[in-house]
Amino acid sequence: MFRIIFCLSLMMGSSAFAETLPRPALELPLSTKAIFLDLEVHEAKVYAVGERGIILSSSDNGDSWQQIKSPVDVTLTGISFASKTEGWIVGHESTILHSTDGGATWVVDNYKPEEERFYMSVNFVSPQVGYVLGTDGELWITENAGESWNVTLLAVEDWYQNHLFALEKVGNASLVVAERGGVFYSKDGMSDWQVVPSPYEGSFFGVSSVAEQFIAFGMSGNLYQINSESLEWSKIDTQTDQFLLDSATTADAKSVLIVGRGGIILAVDEKGQLIKKIENKSRVDYTAVAIQGDNAYLSSMAGGITKISISELME
Template sequence: MRLSRILLSTLVASHVLAASANVELLQTPAPQSAHATRNVITNLSPHAGGYLLTGERGLLLQWQPDGQWQQLQTPVSVGLTAIATLADGSAVAVGHDAAILRREASGEWHKAFDGYDLTRLQIAALERRQAELQEAVDNPAQDADMEELEFQLEETGFNLEDTQAELESGPNKPLLSIVAAAGERLFACGAYGTLLRSDDGGKHWELQSASLDNPDRFHLNALSRSDDGSLYVVGESGLGFVSRDNGDSWQAMDLPYDGSLFGIIAQPGSANLVAFGLQGHVLISRDGGENWQHQKIDAGASLLGGTIDAQGRVVLVGHGGIVASFPVAQPDAVTVRKHPSGAAFSAVAVQGEQLILAGQFGVTAWKMN
């Protein structure tokens, strides 16, 4: 749920063009700024009575609702998009160029993974797939569709050549979301169908993209976890998947909207889910993703971030300063307000009678009524 989801296809295209010029940003610590809270903020995560904020140019902030804040030192200057905190107090952040940062509960942030690591994982996966297809072509089964096998082999070869070229041109795939599953397992997702898994709290990562039925490599924009342990991922073209076994397997969800979804959130202690995205489209499930209701918020602005509190109050934010709220049990009872800044907001949290809004112009507190 972040600002870098806005027109993701445009973001990815421009990022690819700039990749070779920005390679050094993976080795350059984030600049310190006296005005960091006014920079672009992409996401927020509850932490120690306040929030950890991610943002542009490697920005990580520890922010309190009373306005006190501290910029944390990070080893990269690429944009950071999301953060997850584990039960032991350690935290993992993800961002552009497939950067993954990690810190122990009381330690410093360090880079655990980046786009070069991702490219090498993708090359290895494509080489395995190429060998499997070549074996199937050389020794076809009796009912084999040779034309299809040869097409897949050729396509895999082209993809392998393109991916190998990325080792020279530089990383170009942003990671957009991260979620902590049970135990020390984490999942991160992003552009071109990228799905990564860690089983040791973010120290090491493996490619899991093939576990999703996503042959067109649609972008994966958001991950979420419900209190019962179910994991969810949504993306462009109405793409959505659920895992009921801590990410060991994933099943496609039948969503009643085929446009881009930028977020999915779960109500604490409930089976209620809300997914949201392009031009105000909202999907609501009351049974853990089995069935969905589709509606459109009249303002029509794209929705980029959201939260549901324990009482079932949904708050969604997005372009043009839009702040939409409704009870999850009464999705037609929508109240739409606009923040006077007109900013594009990427994330929101409820703190007492205030909303904590993060986005285009930084972070601010705003009274709910």
């Protein structure tokens, strides 16, 4: 039986950062060698965010990268664009950055280091509606393009130990995955969040979708297809025990690439079948992946961003 989630009505106003002013990120000649935690493709450009507040963009399919001025020097964990011009970045120290010019420049929308709150990811699904996932079970939702945010606490038991990692939508439904097997579902993505019983107790680090089915992944190679209506689980045999950390849907929307530790790259098709498994000989730990046409961009703990051909990968 589902358990109803405890909801807390708190508000966070736009541009309400504390008197403590952030330090801007240094513009470094080796910024392209930094560790990046999220990648995003937007309007023919690729963006990367990561350690020390570094933001990069590429307008030539990843052949070269330019550092964008960043108003903070904290770790940035997620980036999402709400429209052609509106972009959002989140990170540590309760950081939210906002762009109104398609990612060319960024300003601080929220910065409160005294709260010791980390934001793990951001996902805007329309110009008005966006989600920020945080530590301690906090799911922040805006319905007015970031002018204000409401927070809901999603928790199975110990909310203060339940960090939320990712959110995915299929139609109007939303699925959030979290630490310690935490999975939460809402039919409208706004209210009535319910706990979905998980087949294993380990953390889920990400969730994607293909053919209107959720694909959730986490520790020790655990990978599942979840029916977006019945919420039935089907385990996908990954033939690996590596941690799976990020994913991206291919341009034809027929498969999902999933990456993780030990240089692992998995491809899952629309039927929920594993169709490709590759382990990079360097055993590098991949942190994020983004797809632009036939190109897949991969960031890793070794630093920097690598580009590979998906068609060649699938051969």
